[in-house]
Amino acid sequence: TQLTYDSKTVTDFIEKVDPSVPILVGSGPITSLKRLEFFKKQLGIPGLSDGIARILREAKDIGEKSVEICVEMYQNLRDFAKSNGYTIGAHVMSIKYPSLAAKIIEEIAKL
Template identity: 95%
Template structure:
């Protein structure tokens, strides 16, 4: 699973896939500038745009802001899937912060 934080990147990909194929979308909390830069530069995550990176850098609490970004992304993807007949699941990775991953899971389970 590739980490992503941008629903548009995911929907652009999904639109090329047969709707009968279930898609699992991965994300997880980002808690530090060091991890953010690693994800951007070393992994080249396509769903981690400069805009999202800027929002995270400017956040008072990067971990909490990344939770918000992940939840918003999953909400957008849920809406897209329902409107277009796709089956999309969430793969939330803890990346050393299980309590933040649990927050994401808790919030998206209520969508």
């Protein structure tokens, strides 16, 4: 699994896959501008668009905002999966911040 932060990037990929194939979608908290730039430039994370990067740069608390972005992405993916007969799972990576990863998991469990 690879990190992503944008449901559109994922759904574009999923639509090319047979619905019987379960998909595991990876995400995790971004906690600093340095990490954001590393993810964007060095890793080329799909779905880490300029728009999402701008939202994170402008956030008071990057970690908390990244949690919100991840939860929103998983909610959109859940809705897409239900509407289109796909099975999607979440692979939340802590990336050295287990408390923020736990928040993502707790929030998506409520969906």
